[in-house]
Each structure stands twice: as structure tokens, then as C-alpha cells.
Amino acid sequence: xxxxxxxxTYAMTVREGLAEVLPGFQTPIYGxxxxxxxxxxxxxKGREVVVxxxxxxxxxxxxxxxxxxxxxAHDGHPMDVIAAGGSFDYHYPNEQDAATLWYHDHxxxxxxxTLYYGLVSMYLLEDELETELGLPQGEFDxxxxxxxxxxxxxxxxxxxxxxDIGFRGDTLLVNGxxxxxxxxxxxxxxxxFLNASNARSYALRLGNARAMVQIAGxxxxxxxxxxxxxxxxxxxxxxxxxxxxxxxxxxxELTLYNVDTEAGGGTxxxxxxxxxxxxxxxxxxxxxxxxxxxxLPAPTVRRRWDLALGSAAWQINGLSWDPNxxxxxxxxxxxxxxxxxxxxxxxxxxxxxxFLFRVLERTSGPVELAxxxxxxxxxxxxPNETVTVLAWFAPYKGKYVFHCHALEHADKAMMLQMExx
Ligand code: C2O
Ligand code: CU
Ligand code: CU
Numbered sequence: 039x040x041x042x043x044x045x046x047t048y049a050m051t052v053r054e055g056l057a058e059v060l061p062g063f064q065t066p067i068y069g070x071x072x073x074x075x076x077x078x079x080x081x082x083k084g085r086e087v088v089v090x091x092x093x094x095x096x097x098x099x100x101x102x103x104x105x106x107x108x109x110x111a112h113d114g115h116p117m118d119v120i121a122a123g124g125s126f127d128y129h130y131p132n133e134q135d136a137a138t139l140w141y142h143d144h145x146x147x148x149x150x151x152t153l154y155y156g157l158v159s160m161y162l163l164e165d166e167l168e169t170e171l172g173l174p175q176g177e178f179d180x181x182x183x184x185x186x187x188x189x190x191x192x193x194x195x196x197x198x199x200x201x202d203i204g205f206r207g208d209t210l211l212v213n214g215x216x217x218x219x220x221x222x223x224x225x226x227x228x229x230x231f232l233n234a235s236n237a238r239s240y241a242l243r244l245g246n247a248r249a250m251v252q253i254a255g256x257x258x259x260x261x262x263x264x265x266x267x268x269x270x271x272x273x274x275x276x277x278x279x280x281x282x283x284x285x286x287x288x289x290x291e292l293t294l295y296n297v298d299t300e301a302g303g304g305t306x307x308x309x310x311x312x313x314x315x316x317x318x319x320x321x322x323x324x325x326x327x328x329x330x331x332x333x334l335p336a337p338t339v340r341r342r343w344d345l346a347l348g349s350a351a352w353q354i355n356g357l358s359w360d361p362n363x364x365x366x367x368x369x370x371x372x373x374x375x376x377x378x379x380x381x382x383x384x385x386x387x388x389x390x391x392x393f394l395f396r397v398l399e400r401t402s403g404p405v406e407l408a409x410x411x412x413x414x415x416x417x418x419x420x421p422n423e424t425v426t427v428l429a430w431f432a433p434y435k436g437k438y439v440f441h442c443h444a445l446e447h448a449d450k451a452m453m454l455q456m457e458x459x
Contacts, residue, residue: 046081046085046086046087046088047087047088047089047090048077048079048087048088048089048090049089049090049092050070050071050076050077050089050090050091050092051070051071051072051091051092051094052068052069052070052091052092052093052094052095052099052101052120052143052157053068053069053071053072053094053095054066054067054068054069054072054094054095055067055068055069055071055072055073055074055156056072057069057073057074057156057214059074059187059189059193059211059214059215059216060189060193060216062193063192063193064193065189065193065194065195066155066194066195067155067156067195068095068143068152068155068156068157069156069157070091070141070157070159073156074156074158074214075156075158075159075160075183075213075214075234076141076156076157076158076159077159078159078160078161078162078181079141079159079160079161079162080162080164081130081132081161081162081163081164082132082163082164082165083132083133083134083135083136083163083164083165083166084132084133084165085132086129086130086131086132087129087130087132088127088128088129088130089101089127089128089130090125090126090127090128091120091125091126091127091128092120092124092125093120093121093122093123093124093125094122094123095122096122097122097145097148098119098120098121098122098145098148099119099120099143099145099152099157100114100115100116100118100119100120100126100143100144100145101114101126101128101141101142101143101144102114102141102142102143102144102391103128103130103139103140103141103161104139104140104141104142104274104389104391104415105137105138105139105140105256105257105276105394105415106130106132106134106139106161106163106392107131107133107134107392107393107433107434108128108130108131108392108434109129109131109434109436110392110434110435110436110437110438111436112128112129112130113391113392113438114128114144115144115391115437115438115439116144116145116146116359116361116439116453117146117361119145130161132163133433134163134258135163135165135167135257135258135259135329136163136164136165136167136168136258136259137163137254137256137257137258137276137413138160138162138163138181138230138232138254138256138258138276138278139160139161139162139163140158140159140160140161140183140232140234140274140276141158141159141160141161142157142158142159142234143157146359146361146449147449148449149445149448149449150197150199150204150205150236150445150446150448150449151197153234153236153445154185154187154195154197154205154236154445155195155197158183158185158234159183160181160183160230160232162179162181162230163258167259167329168259171259171325171328172322172325173228173253173280174225174226174227174228174280174322175228178223178225178226178227178228179227179228179230180220180227180228180229180230181213181230181232182212182213182229182230182231182232182309183211183212183213183214183232183234184210184211184212184231184232184233184234184235184240184271184308185207185210185211185233185234185235185236186205186206186207186208186209186210186211186235186236186238187207187209187210187211188207188208188209189209199446200446201351201352201446201447201450202384203237203384204236204237204238204384204444204445204446204447205235205236205237205238205445205446206237206238207235207238210296210306210308212308212309217307217308217309217310218309218310219309219310219311219312220309220310220311220312221311221312221314222283222311222312222313222314223283223314223316223319224283224284224286224288224313224314224316224317224318224319225282225283225284225318225319225320225321225322226280226281226282226283226284226322226324227280227281227283228253228278228279228280229278229279229280229281230254230276230277230278231269231271231276231277231278231279232274232275232276233271233272233273233274233275233276234273234274235273236273236444236445236446237273237444237445237446237447238273238300239270239271239272239273239299239300239385239387239418240270240271240272240296240297240308241268241269241270241271241296241297241298241299242268242269242271242277242294242295242296242297242308243267243268243269243294243295243296243297243305244267244281244292244293244294244295245292245293245294245295247267247268248267248292249265249266249267250265250266250267250269250279250280250281251263251264251265251266251279251280251281251282251324252264252265252266252269252277252278252279252408253278253279253280253324253328254276254277254278254328254412255275255276255277255278255408255409255412255413255414256275256276256394256412256413256414256415256416257394257412257413257414257415258329258412258413259328259329259412260328260329260408260411260412261327261328261329261330261331261411261412262326262327262328262411263280263324263325263326263328264407264408264411266279266408268297269408270299270406270418272385272387272416272417272418272443273387273416273418273443273444273445274387274389274415274416274443275387275414275416275418277408280324281311283311283313284318284319284320285318286313287313288313288314288315288316289313289315290313291310291311291312291313292310292311292313293307293308293309293310293311294307294308294309294310294311295307295308296308331411331412334373334396334428334430335371335372335373336373337372337373337374337375337428338369338372338373338374339368339372339374339375340374340375340376340377341366341374341375341376341377342355342376342377342379343355343376343377343378343379343388343454344356344379344381345378345379345380345381345382345386345388345419345442345452346380346381346382347382351450351451351452352382352386352442352447352450352451352452353451353452354441354442354452354453354454355454357454358450358451358452359439359441359451359452359453359454359455360455361455363455364437364455364456364457365454365455365456366454366455366456366457367456367457367458367459368429368431368456368458368459369431369458369459370431370432370434370435370458370459371431371432372430372431373428373429373430373431374428374429374431375398375426375427375428375429376395376426376427376428376429377424377425377426377427378417378419378424378425378426378427379424380419380420380421380422380423380424380425381422382421382422383421383422384421384444384447385418385419385420385421385444386418386419386442386444386447386452387416387417387418387419387442387443387444388416388417388419388425388440388441388442388443389415389416389440389441389442389443390415390429390438390440390456391438391439391440392434392438392458393415393429393430393431393432393438394413394414394415394429394430395413395414395415395417395427395428395429395430396410396413396414396427396428397409397410397414397417397425397426397427398426398427398428399425399426400420400423400424400425400426401423401424401425402420402423414427416443431458434458435457435458435459436457436458437455437456437457438455438456438457438458439453439454439455439456440453440454440456441453441454
């Protein structure tokens with residue numbers, strides 16, 4: 039139920055709105071064009087998209103295209119905001135391979151509330167390779183935005199700040215609906231999951247541990263498909279899977295669960311698929327090769343980032359966000375090995391703006407095959423874990439941020455600044 043547009047220029051208003059999330063109630067939200075999730079953008083590789091954002095909220099906002107290669111002036115840097123009543127034209131070059139990107143507010147210090155109240159949607163960047171591979175399209179290509187919420191008696195969203203673990207809600211929404219049912223034909227679908235939660239990590243699992251075939255992660259297609267029965271999804275991460283509904287009978291129901299790893303592994307239904315009648319269609323198979331990874335220059339620098347609770351706030355290398363300080367200056371076009379050392383009992387989903395990375399190793403166990411076969415922009419660093427990535431600082435120079443994507447951590451300044459030179 040996300041509305042689709044195909045034009046190359048968009049105009050949106052960032053404003054208050056009402057959404058019927060609980061049947062019979064109107065939930066006040068913040069929304070792009072007043073809806074939650076906001077309008078879905080479909081972009082084509084090599085074709086620029088311009089989005090004029092008009093801020094009709096009574097405070098500063100901005101828009102960050104998460105996962106995009108975007109010039110610094112259009113990235114939605116936390117200090118680069120649109121004042122109340124103002125507007126800004128964001129230019130997105132789309133000079134990168136197809137990927138499930140998303141856009142959200144990034145004005146500093148407020149994102150845990152503005153994203154929770156609805157300033158979130160997806161941006162699907164498509165390319166010709168996907169068409170050549172014959173991946174499911176149109177109604178068979180389904181974006182699914184996951185986020186946990188809580189409600190007051192009047193149906194409004196309840197938000198209680200928890201700076202330690204971040205917000206946890208008791209109700210899981212998919213595209214703004216509670217436990218939705220989706221009617222599916224007996225064929226293969228491409229499902230794109232985004233964890234848009236403030237701070238909750240998920241682990242996706244189908245009923246009876248049926249296989250899902252992962253074809254893409256944050257940074258687009260993997261080099262080959264990976265069958266999985268359990269897919270961890272930390273805040274801000276995306277996964278794309280192909281599910282074959284042709285193997286189920288008409289009238290059957292398939293449930294997608296979250297395995298709650300924080301609460302002892304109990305399962306909660308996320309959504310249900312109702313298998314429709316009609317002949318099973320077998321005309322599409324997932325190709326055995328998807329996208330070949332590009333060769334990278336050898337890394338020139340190694341850096342270490344310690345993630346820990348300082349005297350009052352979450353920090354990186356003992357530092358809190360300071361817009362007047364540049365914390366690191368990678369060279370344009372270079373690769374660097376970055377090691378995140380988590381000295382705490384909390385998960386920190388670490389995210390780089392503007393650039394992608396490969397996950398090299400992690401101390402909690404072998405890196406998942408799917409994570410080794412593709413690009414990522416966010417990686418969940420588990421409690422007391424060390425994760426090493428190879429980041430590629432291309433294609434743009436300028437000032438960008440990297441931060442923990444547990445929004446309460448980021449708002450409380452678990453964010454540093456890099457300048458690509
Ligand atoms: Cu989802 Cu700083 O971004
Ligand atoms: Cu980002
Ligand atoms: Cu964190």
C-alpha cells in the first residue's frame with residue numbers, strides 16, 4: 039500500500055498527517071506528503087532524480103538518502119537542514135548499481151522521534167541487469183518497511199525514550215499495518231525488507247523454516263543467491279529475498295516470523311501470505327550468478343573505532359559528535375580497513391553515509407555468506423563483538439558522517455565526521 043511514482047522529479051511536503059494504523063483510530067504522524075511510509079520512489083541507474091522537499095513542520099528537518107552515492111551537499115548531513123517553511127531540491131545522480139535505498143529525516147538530535155513518527159520511505163534504484171536476470175517486477179516486487187511501535191489508548195503512537203537500549207515497541211508494523219495479510223499467486227516474488235525500527239534487531243524466518251533465497255543486501259545484488267532460513271536484520275539494514283509460493287497449495291497460509299533473539303528466541307508473526315488458487319507458475323528461476331563484484335584497490339590505512347558508553351553518552355573512540363571537528367580524512371578512491379570494537383552489551387548498527395563496504399571478519403563467528411557476497415552500508419556490531427570492514431571512499435569528496443543507527447544512540451551523539459579529500 040505504498041503509492042508508486044515513476045517520474046524523475048518529485049515534490050513532497052514534509053508535514054503532519056493522520057494514518058489509520060489501528061482499525062477505527064486516526065494516528066497522528068509526521069509524513070512525506072503526510073503519509074506513512076512516505077511515497078515510494080523508483081529511480082533508474084544513470085538517470086538523475088530531483089526531489090523538492092518542502093518543510094511544513096514547525097522545526098528543522100532534512101532528507102538523507104540512505105545507501106546512496108550522493109554529493110555531500112545533497113546527502114542530508116545532520117547540520118544541513120531545511121528550516122520550518124523552507125524547501126530544498128535534492129539531486130540524486132543514481133550513478134550506482136541497483137539497490138534498495140531508503141530516505142529519512144536526519145536533522146541532528148531529533149531522528150529517533152521523527153523517524154518513529156513516520157519520516158521514512160524506500161527509494162528503489164533499478165538497473166538493466168535486474169531486467170536481464172528476469173527478477174520479478176511490478177506487483178511481484180514488494181517493498182516491506184518493518185518498524186516496532188507502541189500505542190496510547192487514543193490510538194496515537196507512544197514513544198518512551200530509552201537512551202540505553204533505544205526504543206522498543208510491542209507492536210510490529212509492516213508498511214504501517216499491523217500483521218498484514220498479503221494475497222500471493224502461486225509463483226515467485228521478490229520481497230524487499232527494510233528494518234526501519236529505531237533500535238530493534240530482527241531475525242526473519244518463514245513457518246516450518248522454509249527457505250528464502252537472498253538475492254541482495256544493503257548495496258544491491260549479491261554475486262550469487264544464498265538460500266537462508268534465518269535472516270538477521272539490524273536497524274537500517276535491507277535484505278531482498280525471492281520466495282517461491284508455487285510450492286504451496288491454494289488456500290494455504292505461510293507466516294513470516296521474527297525470532298526475538300533479545301527475548302530468548304520466542305517467535306512473533308510479522309505478516310501472513312495467503313496462497314491464491316490457480317495454476318502454479320514455474321517460468322522464473324533465480325539465476326545462479328547475479329552480479330560480479332568490482333575489483334577494489336588494496337587498502338592503504340587501517341583504523342579502529344571503539345564503541346562504548348562514556349560518562350554520560352554513547353561514544354566512538356571516546357568522542358561525541360562535534361560538527362566543527364573532522365574525525366577522519368580518507369582519500370578519494372581509496373579503500374580502508376575499519377575495525378569496530380564494541381565494548382558494550384548493546385548492539386550498535388554502524389553505518390557510513392555515502393560509501394559502501396564489504397564485511398571482512400567478525401568475532402562472533404564466520405561472516406554470513408550473504409554478507410560476504412555483496413556490499414553493505416550498515417553492519418550490526420553485536421555485544422562485545424569486533425567487526426572489520428573494507429570501506430571504499432568513492433565516488434565523492436566532502437564531509438559525511440558515520441554513526442550508530444540505533445537512533446537514540448545517534449541522537450545522543452554516537453556519530454563522527456569524515457571528510458573525503
Ligand atoms: Cu539511515 Cu545517517 O542514516
Ligand atoms: Cu545513511
Ligand atoms: Cu549504538
